[in-house]
Amino acid sequence: MARVRKLVWLLCGIGILVLGSAVLWQRTTSTPTAESEPAIVADFELTGHDGMVRTEEDLRGTWSLIFFGFTHCPDICPTTLADVAQVMDNLGPQASQVQPVFITVDPERDDVQALADYVPQFHPSFLGLTGTPAQIESTAKTFKVYYEKVDEPQAPNGYSMGHTSQLFLFNPQNELVRLFSYGTPPSEITADMEPRIAADSS
């Protein structure tokens, strides 16, 4: 049994290597083919919880940790916000080089005021972004974020939402460097970010 398991692990390892080099190869080839998937990019024009218009250009020059959610979400979203707040605390002085961004997938309920009431409660550094339904839709497209309304008769307005729950880490050049799936412990996220930020600012 142990030998079989070793073999499985080995095969998995080879699989990951092959996949990894394929991804690298795809990234380094300069001419994108028609069937190659478009990369995740930050490309948006939205309104901050302070009422100011924000685009991805506002994030140039700083690391950004971006995630999507909605404020009527009682479980996943506050947990993610709390986790990111913990990462910011963990980062210590490096936190000044990181902008955490919460983008709502529920523009109907999450207006500027709703975000202003909610997002900064988790950490003063957070930026909440909202927009028109069309702006949110096009933003989600560039991040390849999926979201949908789910019927929930007891919830305010009768719906809840399902949405992509991962965290996106962009470098100061606005290039995606890492995705963290929901539930990644803040300590792990911190350990991943610290050396990147240190190498970048040295």
Add this chain to the structure above:
Amino acid sequence: MKNLVPFAAVAAFLMPAPLFAGSDDITVENAWSRASIGTSRPGAAYMTIHNTGEDAASLTGLSTDLAAMAEIHRSTTNEENVTSMAPAGTIDIPAGETVALEPGGLHAMLMQLQRPMIEGESFSLTLEFSDGEEIELEVPIRGIAARGPQD
């Protein structure tokens, strides 16, 4: 001393039998919840439920005066990293097993809050089981950015 015997007998008679049947077998630990901003958004509560008895238990419902509608929900994340939640229905707790209500999984969903959830306060929550047993517990309210029962 001899007065105690009739008292206990009367007490046992007055209490509806199923209410306390096996209630010693279910213990709840580490209950916590997060503060809310006002009452317009639903809240969630978390806890660990142990069934130390010999029989399986089924958690069928919740009630609290804090929320007009309280039910057990489950958040699930699929392979595409899309998370959504839905009512979880009845939660079976086999004999000797533990069920955790924790962020990203099962949670006590508190809809239509009747008052804001204020950090430092607590609220009472009743767990309803299929055999009619009920367990009432106090759930402490932690800060809005709390990540667990200790925050």
